[in-house]
Amino acid sequence: MNAHVQPETISLDQLPLGSKALVASIDWDALDHGEACRLKHFGFDEGVAVEALHQGPFGRDPIAIRVGRMTVAIRRKHAGAVRVVSTTK
Amino acid sequence: MTPLPLVAVAGSPNAGKSALFNALTGARQKVGNYPGVTVERHSGRLILADGRPVEMVDLPGAYSLEPASPDEAVTRDVLLGKQKGERQPDALIIVLDASNLDNHLRFALQLIELGLPTIIALNMIDLAKRDGLELDSAKLAEELGVPVIETVAVRRRGIPELHTALDDMLSAPRCGVHEHAPSDLVRLQRRAREIATSAVISETPVRRWTHRLDAVLLHPIIGPVILAAIMFVMFQAVFAWSETPKSWIEDGVAWLSSVASHALPAGMLRSMVVDGAIAGVGAVITFLPQILILFFFILLLEGTGYMVRAAFLMDKLMHGAGLSGRAFIPLLSSFACAVPGIMATRTIDDPKDRLTTILVAPLMTCSARLPVYTLIIAAFIPNRTVALGIGLQGLVMFGLYICGIGGALLAALVLRRGVLKGGGGGFMMELPKYQWPRLKDVLLGLLQRAEIFLKRAGTIILGTTIILWALASVPQAQPGQKQSEVSIAGHIANGIEAVVRPIGFNHEISLALLPAMAAREVAVSAIATVYSLDAGDNAAGKPLVEQLHHGWPLPTALAFLAWFVFAPQCISTIAVTRRETNSWKWPLFMVSYLFILAYLAAGVTYWTAKALGL
Numbered sequence: 001m002n003a004h005v006q007p008e009t010i011s012l013d014q015l016p017l018g019s020k021a022l023v024a025s026i027d028w029d030a031l032d033h034g035e036a037c038r039l040k041h042f043g044f045d046e047g048v049a050v051e052a053l054h055q056g057p058f059g060r061d062p063i064a065i066r067v068g069r070m071t072v073a074i075r076r077k078h079a080g081a082v083r084v085v086s087t088t089k
Numbered sequence: 090m091t092p093l094p095l096v097a098v099a100g101s102p103n104a105g106k107s108a109l110f111n112a113l114t115g116a117r118q119k120v121g122n123y124p125g126v127t128v129e130r131h132s133g134r135l136i137l138a139d140g141r142p143v144e145m146v147d148l149p150g151a152y153s154l155e156p157a158s159p160d161e162a163v164t165r166d167v168l169l170g171k172q173k174g175e176r177q178p179d180a181l182i183i184v185l186d187a188s189n190l191d192n193h194l195r196f197a198l199q200l201i202e203l204g205l206p207t208i209i210a211l212n213m214i215d216l217a218k219r220d221g222l223e224l225d226s227a228k229l230a231e232e233l234g235v236p237v238i239e240t241v242a243v244r245r246r247g248i249p250e251l252h253t254a255l256d257d258m259l260s261a262p263r264c265g266v267h268e269h270a271p272s273d274l275v276r277l278q279r280r281a282r283e284i285a286t287s288a289v290i291s292e293t294p295v296r297r298w299t300h301r302l303d304a305v306l307l308h309p310i311i312g313p314v315i316l317a318a319i320m321f322v323m324f325q326a327v328f329a330w331s332e333t334p335k336s337w338i339e340d341g342v343a344w345l346s347s348v349a350s351h352a353l354p355a356g357m358l359r360s361m362v363v364d365g366a367i368a369g370v371g372a373v374i375t376f377l378p379q380i381l382i383l384f385f386f387i388l389l390l391e392g393t394g395y396m397v398r399a400a401f402l403m404d405k406l407m408h409g410a411g412l413s414g415r416a417f418i419p420l421l422s423s424f425a426c427a428v429p430g431i432m433a434t435r436t437i438d439d440p441k442d443r444l445t446t447i448l449v450a451p452l453m454t455c456s457a458r459l460p461v462y463t464l465i466i467a468a469f470i471p472n473r474t475v476a477l478g479i480g481l482q483g484l485v486m487f488g489l490y491i492c493g494i495g496g497a498l499l500a501a502l503v504l505r506r507g508v509l510k511g512g513g514g515g516f517m518m519e520l521p522k523y524q525w526p527r528l529k530d531v532l533l534g535l536l537q538r539a540e541i542f543l544k545r546a547g548t549i550i551l552g553t554t555i556i557l558w559a560l561a562s563v564p565q566a567q568p569g570q571k572q573s574e575v576s577i578a579g580h581i582a583n584g585i586e587a588v589v590r591p592i593g594f595n596h597e598i599s600l601a602l603l604p605a606m607a608a609r610e611v612a613v614s615a616i617a618t619v620y621s622l623d624a625g626d627n628a629a630g631k632p633l634v635e636q637l638h639h640g641w642p643l644p645t646a647l648a649f650l651a652w653f654v655f656a657p658q659c660i661s662t663i664a665v666t667r668r669e670t671n672s673w674k675w676p677l678f679m680v681s682y683l684f685i686l687a688y689l690a691a692g693v694t695y696w697t698a699k700a701l702g703l
Contacts, residue, residue, distance in 0.1 A: 039517070056402060
């Protein structure tokens, strides 16, 4: 293991459908209080497993994400605050 | 007298909390409102084995004590004993979805920290098993330090055990309640995951039903097609199934009216009861079948978990107008009637999104406008084919619907940029597992909607129809005078006429505008009455369509149509807006902006038609 090799992160809205990932970091300041609260309620946290499942038929927005054992719908704009490391090869 | 012990049922959304509450209290429920907010308070009574009654309250679903919606704020305040109109509960039942413990345990941990006597209902344990999840509830109880009871609320499994546990808990001496210190959600979440992991005995991955269904129902092409089909069936049902019960209600009202006419001596009292109360309230309760059918579908769509998917599919389009996907069903419902549509906005979490939806809902062309549209179109629009079998009359009708939708989207956009700017949690929703709701729970919800509607019909609507009747009946006409001219309403009509003359409205229209406040379609009967009174004997046999055709210039007729696209001509809508927004500010705002829109639309139509020489 090399300490200076950082795994490559992408933002959650860039995660391809059907791919799994681990949450690397969340930019809470990019969200307003209510939005941040809701994401915490959904269980978004560093190290949590997520999976991109579906996207809306118009403009590919919103997206459905499996987080832990639940599935949630969020807009791409908000998903942009979550950085993930893809675990799907 | 000491009050009954109060037990609160709390839990995260989609934990099956309401089903459990229904299983515990049965149909002995009351639905009210918490003072100052439009959050419903569901309460009921449970009788313990020894006959002791317990008051139960079903708290709004919440993810934590850190509220992100008005509902969650009420839940927090009740639990901390800070909610107006509610004492602090003596004990708690926390409902958890057995297959989503990682998440639901966070709220449970927060609640247990409060120190109230607590029982955990590990609900939907059957669905967890179906998903291949084997849980150790004894281990969970040990970790949490409170009793854990496995339940399947929709099948009443575990309910007797819950009764026993409740009995034990309420009999035990009470300890003090801790102060709630703001807790760190992330820390709680991590602890919740640890406990959840330790309580899992085994997990066999299985293909879950919900995932398979979502692959179809959220498919980018098939999904919207299925949604459109469901909406089509829903609207067919609202119009087709309601015909028969509607005619029963109409017959009943007619029967009641004739009984009252015979029982009461001729005079003001009889007129008030028959022409005012019975006719007015009767006209409104004929909407009851439509409202119930619509809500049957809404409750079914909510209960199965499909409603959130519909919102998911439509969110982007609604977002374009500054609304969220959640507004889709209420706005669609408003095509039948704005009253149930506005009542359905309760599913929208965000207060500003909800208010915007309420304010634009009356712009959706409701079924009560149809009689007005049909009459004017039949009288003034020639029945000829434009092209390819498309009739001009149908095209105009379609155009009026489009005007309404366009107006609503535009109004929403303006409102979201102006008075209702900012806020809005966007669109963040849990997509729950699909499941069949219990028919009893759906019917109970339906009964509660009917009660809310009838209560309003019995109070606000009864009051306003009596006022309208009084205006139209006082003072009474002498022989040779026309009631419609002499009455206060007649004088008001003269006043209205001065205002609406510039947009091409004549005296007959001015007279019809006031009674049309009761319900839009009343405009048709009001105009009919005015013409039948004015026409005398020779024209009495002529159909109204012909009388209008000869009596009104075309620009006036078109202006009248444009008026009805926008005008807030319905007391019930104003009353339900008052109830749902809990203030007079928003209904007044709605009425004024809609009247201004209607006036401008009618004016522009009239002046343009004039200029074009129509």
